[in-house]
Amino acid sequence: MSSVINVRGLEKSYGANKAVAGIDLTIEPGEIFALLGPNGAGKTTTVEILEGFRDRDRGDVSVLGTDPGVKGEQARKWRNRIGIVLQSTNDAGDLSVYETVAHFAKYYSNPRGVDEVIDAVGLTDKSTALIRTLSGGQRRRLDVALGIIGSPELLFLDEPTTGFDPEARRAFWALIQDLRKSGATILLTTHYLDEAEALADRVAVINQGKIIEVATPALLGGRATSLATVSWKGPNGLQSERTDNPTALIRKLTETYKDEIPELTVKRASLEDIYLEMIGGADVSQ
Amino acid sequence: MSVNKVPSALAIGIARGGLEVKQFMRQRESVVFTLAFPIMLLAIFGSVFTNELSDGVTFSQYFVAGMIASGLVNTGFQQLAIMIPVERDFGTLKRLQGTPMPASSYFIGKSIVVFVTMVIQIALLLIAGVLFFGVNLPTDPAKWFTFTWLIILGSAASTALGIAFSVIPKSGRGASAVVSPVVIILQFFSGVFFVFTDLPGWMQQVAAIFPLKWMTQGMRSVFLPDSFAAQEVAGTWETGRTFWIILAWLIAGLVISIKTFKWEQAR
Known part of the structure; x- marks a missing residue:
């Protein structure tokens, strides 16, 4: 077709x-x-x-x-x-x-x-x-x-x-x-x-x-492979690390924290971040 | 992928006509205004000018012919030249353009709504005229024949010219200000409010270019006794010429409409 x-x-x-x-x-x-x-x-x-x-x-x-x-x-x-x-x-x-x-x-x-x-x-x-x-x-x-x-x-x-x-x-x-x-x-x-x-x-x-x-949408602007930000609550407060391999980092963290990693988040660039970068900061708000 | 054929332009046009009549009838204020305004004018002019123009011809009788003719111009030309720019602003036309509905169906729908409102308007005007203002209806079938073709041809020409003129107003909001003066001036020039032969010669000559003068004169031939024809500019009703001139305007209106019709306001 x-x-x-x-x-x-x-x-x-x-x-x-x-x-x-x-x-x-x-x-x-x-x-x-x-x-x-x-x-x-x-x-x-x-x-x-x-x-x-x-x-x-x-x-x-x-x-x-x-x-x-x-x-x-x-x-x-x-x-x-x-x-x-x-x-x-x-x-x-x-x-x-x-x-x-x-x-x-x-x-x-x-x-x-x-x-x-x-x-x-x-x-x-x-x-x-x-x-x-x-x-x-x-x-x-x-x-x-x-x-x-x-x-x-x-x-x-x-x-x-x-x-x-x-x-x-x-x-x-x-x-x-x-x-x-x-x-x-x-x-x-x-x-x-x-x-x-x-x-x-x-x-x-x-x-x-x-x-x-x-x-x-998932792959736009190399979004899937861009650096991810992993953050969690460590002994000295909120810690975060930028990495291209968040899974490995979390694996390491699970060894430190036997149970639950406190306040764990993994954040990739949102579509909006990627998009704004692509269009070079042009007006998107309407 | 359909095996069925797209509905014909005529079938869609008739459906549009029905829809437009329904929409018109639901706008109560404009229904009352459109239908009652000519009667109000007849009441005012009939009370102001009580003299007889000649043996048995009252001003009301003369004026009713003019009101019917200008009703043709109001419900067709004026309404459409104002309403179409509004529909263009509202995006109604652009939406229609995106469907299989052709422009010709839109035109057919407009002619139907114009014709229907006009027939109602004229019927009410004549009823009020006979009941309250001593207007006499013709008895000769030949006059009713003239009346019928004048209405059909006049409403068609008025519709076509309204669609043609609708490209001129730049917006729906300003349309009335562009269109109404044209109509009012034409009414004065064409002998709607005054006896045509009382007008200055140059005014008569300008009016003779436009169809309203001919529609008015045609309606006089229906509503006034034949003896009155002697008082017309040409000394006769000029029925044949009236027919050809209105037909020429109808054709011109159609050609211009087809060539220039816009679905969207240019930006």
């Missing part, structure tokens, strides 16, 4: 500003792929080109075997197979959740069941509620419902949890993990490192229009 997304040498400039400066990207079927990067890194431009919202200057792009720049009937057939959850939409407040999802179902050849989708995003209780009465998190769930109603083979999720409280984010992540079971490929863009870590099979870090690295 061929790749879901295949990008070679993608470039796009706005005037003198080169927003995307030669990107290569391959995303395989069934993957949750996260695109990480600070504002202005070229993340949004790249995704919008893949979504068919924007033209490109140069490069080969194939999404589900189709050039996203197609027009007319071909574009409709292509859009019938993808789902897009945009950053923020604020509309149609006078319709109910059910009415809105049922309406969007009419756009697709093979829609999922309306009730099933509303249930999947956890809005069953709000099915008859008008959209303007929904909370921010519930609205976001509705956005996802509209993104998946057409049974997409590929789903774009653009910063899905911006503005969520921690609990709502966890709940939302569970929803995305459920979606993966349906077999859809998901391209996620996010500001949040923990989000990428919780959801993504692979992460690409993009900065200044280029992809710096593509790896699993």
